[in-house]
Amino acid sequence: xxxxxxxxxxxxxxxxxxxxxxxxxxxxxxxKFIGGLGLTLKLAYDNITPGAGALEPENIIAIGAGPLVGxxxxxxxxxxxxxxxxxxxxxxxxxxxxxxxxxxxxxxGFDHIIIKGRADKPVFLKIIDDQAxxxxxxxxxxxxxxxxxxxxxxxxxxxxxxxxxxxxxxNLSTFSMAFIDRISTLGRGGLGAVFGxxxxxxxLVKGSQGIQVADRKEYxxxxxxxxxxxxxYPYLKEWQDQGMLKSFPIVPMETYDKIKKRxxxxxxxxxxxxxIVEIKDGEYKGQVICSSSxxxxxxxxxxxxxxxxxxxxxxxILDSFGLDFFEFFAVITFAMKLVEKGVIRKxxxxxxxxxxxxxxxxxxxxxxxxxxxxxxxxxxxxxxxxQEFGEESTQYAPAMIKGIHPYAGPGSALPWSLFxxxxxxxxxxxxGPHVGSGGSPTYFAKRxxxxxxxxxxxxxxxxxxxxxILTAEESDESExxxxxxxxxxxxxxxxxxxxxxxxxARAQVNRFYSAELCAxxxxxxxxxxxxxxxxxxxxxxxxxxxxxMNLRENLPRETDQPLPERWFKADGFKEYVSEKPLxxxxxxxxxxxxxxxxxxxxxxxxxxxxxxxxxGLV
Amino acid sequence: MGKYKIDVTxxxxxxxxxxxxxxxxxxxxxxxxxxxxxRVKTTGLDCTISFTDECRKCGICAENCFxxxxxxxxxxxxx
Numbered sequence: 001x002x003x004x005x006x007x008x009x010x011x012x013x014x015x016x017x018x019x020x021x022x023x024x025x026x027x028x029x030x031x032k033f034i035g036g037l038g039l040t041l042k043l044a045y046d047n048i049t050p051g052a053g054a055l056e057p058e059n060i061i062a063i064g065a066g067p068l069v070g071x072x073x074x075x076x077x078x079x080x081x082x083x084x085x086x087x088x089x090x091x092x093x094x095x096x097x098x099x100x101x102x103x104x105x106x107x108x109g110f111d112h113i114i115i116k117g118r119a120d121k122p123v124f125l126k127i128i129d130d131q132a133x134x135x136x137x138x139x140x141x142x143x144x145x146x147x148x149x150x151x152x153x154x155x156x157x158x159x160x161x162x163x164x165x166x167x168x169x170x171n172l173s174t175f176s177m178a179f180i181d182r183i184s185t186l187g188r189g190g191l192g193a194v195f196g197x198x199x200x201x202x203x204l205v206k207g208s209q210g211i212q213v214a215d216r217k218e219y220x221x222x223x224x225x226x227x228x229x230x231x232x233y234p235y236l237k238e239w240q241d242q243g244m245l246k247s248f249p250i251v252p253m254e255t256y257d258k259i260k261k262r263x264x265x266x267x268x269x270x271x272x273x274x275x276i277v278e279i280k281d282g283e284y285k286g287q288v289i290c291s292s293s294x295x296x297x298x299x300x301x302x303x304x305x306x307x308x309x310x311x312x313x314x315x316x317i318l319d320s321f322g323l324d325f326f327e328f329f330a331v332i333t334f335a336m337k338l339v340e341k342g343v344i345r346k347x348x349x350x351x352x353x354x355x356x357x358x359x360x361x362x363x364x365x366x367x368x369x370x371x372x373x374x375x376x377x378x379x380x381x382x383x384x385x386x387q388e389f390g391e392e393s394t395q396y397a398p399a400m401i402k403g404i405h406p407y408a409g410p411g412s413a414l415p416w417s418l419f420x421x422x423x424x425x426x427x428x429x430x431x432g433p434h435v436g437s438g439g440s441p442t443y444f445a446k447r448x449x450x451x452x453x454x455x456x457x458x459x460x461x462x463x464x465x466x467x468x469i470l471t472a473e474e475s476d477e478s479e480x481x482x483x484x485x486x487x488x489x490x491x492x493x494x495x496x497x498x499x500x501x502x503x504x505a506r507a508q509v510n511r512f513y514s515a516e517l518c519a520x521x522x523x524x525x526x527x528x529x530x531x532x533x534x535x536x537x538x539x540x541x542x543x544x545x546x547x548x549m550n551l552r553e554n555l556p557r558e559t560d561q562p563l564p565e566r567w568f569k570a571d572g573f574k575e576y577v578s579e580k581p582l583x584x585x586x587x588x589x590x591x592x593x594x595x596x597x598x599x600x601x602x603x604x605x606x607x608x609x610x611x612x613x614x615x616g617l618v
Numbered sequence: 619m620g621k622y623k624i625d626v627t628x629x630x631x632x633x634x635x636x637x638x639x640x641x642x643x644x645x646x647x648x649x650x651x652x653x654x655x656x657r658v659k660t661t662g663l664d665c666t667i668s669f670t671d672e673c674r675k676c677g678i679c680a681e682n683c684f685x686x687x688x689x690x691x692x693x694x695x696x697x
Contacts, residue, residue: 071649072639099633099662107650158660159651210642210650240685265634270684272632276663288663
């Protein structure tokens, strides 16, 4: 049978032996693991040498795009990379949209790329249709993300997709990222360093194959219905005008309007929440800067940079180095504290670390990316710093989970204080803290509980589970409480659904999708029979495999891990509904609830043999 | 002469490629921006939009546009 949606092949690249091979996509696996995120995780599971260090040649980078990517269905551009990440030492997903990459990857005829080994000198991988080549990258090494992307685009006519790292990745910073089409980030955890450890500067893809769908009539019907709903959405224009600032208005809209030059959309997206801005005055007048989100550009203001133009410039410098600015600020704050406490000698911190000084931050960003002086230690992230300054230094560290700073929470960049699925998700995603997988449906807003029912239905949560999520005392049916741990199981399932098919998980997009629609569109595109129940089972298989592959890497059980003390101080997290102060015991109970809802052991978090058998993972 | 007149406002373009994907699927039964009869040439910062000689101005590109870049007007209305 000819399946639609899939490009049909997997590319395997061994950078050590320089051997490049192609294999047909195993459609039995594709059916079992859906595609996109699910299939990329499966390929990683099968190809990573268990126990290999993140920066060792035995680690792999598996990349993939789901069956909807490139079809034009709204907001279907997602690309996933799965690898062992140096910050957390766990296997994690990194996901992003992008201007061209996902679409162009599929057009080359490959749904997935698996990269292993280590090149003996800097290289980039060039894939033009089905011809893949390992190319010399001496002239790209040492250059920033934007420069590298533009250079590669100049070598082949656009449309073409580029994944690139900056100097942060080259120098193995554990919080370096890889960028898709210079604007979308494969971030949090240090994927950039994995590229760097392989001497892999970039991947360039350009193809002409095209993607067909299996059932055109049904595809068109579903597409028409969904696009009509999006056009009728009363807030569409606001989302298009304000981008991500609509969900988190970090600066006055007048400031944003002043610099806004153009919105950029990932392939097929009707919202277009990425930004091109232009600084209109001051020292950086005329500079045009691309960003994954305007929120990012203004975040240094939360840390004290007063001039928004300097804030934008600083983020563009960090982006160019390919460094995760959330983690950079967490690490530099830690370093500043250690200087204050005398753990780091003052003369080593030259210039003085001042979070509110653009000049100081600019120099420290450079020293970190290039591993100069104390920057060499900072580039190692929390893990490197604790190794250097001793376990006792952790008392001065900002919140930390699995070696990464959870940036949503009290005392963090996004100082939201209610503890919903997104916040608990920072503890329970094996990759370490990321707001992507646990966001739905709580996000950054207190919602009345009545609103949740429609989201539960949309996310495909079975009716019988709803009673476990929204519980009431027998004495008072009106006083319901939200079991965040139980609900997070379904947030992760929903994220796996969207990611495996290829849909963006951002709130403004995913609100238009339901699990039922996902099953229908997946079936229409691929031709693979998919009921809602079948989709649920495949999604459970995906996330359970993700858990298993990390247990294989000795993932510590979350119930045993220290939780950030900062979360439980007087102005710490509050329970989502009652807004009572949250305790570590509350969170531990949520973790157990989460395990139990998956059918995993309540204490160890290990999937039971019965569950593994049911999901075909034995 | 095509069915519609297509007005183009390039500065609104977000490079989402919905126009090209819709066009290529309509005429080639395959989503492939290389085959589209509307061309979006972008540097990543700006773009120029043009139509190939084969373009019949059927309006599918405009129907797929969400950003007001492509507006179709029936040729009868323009007379």
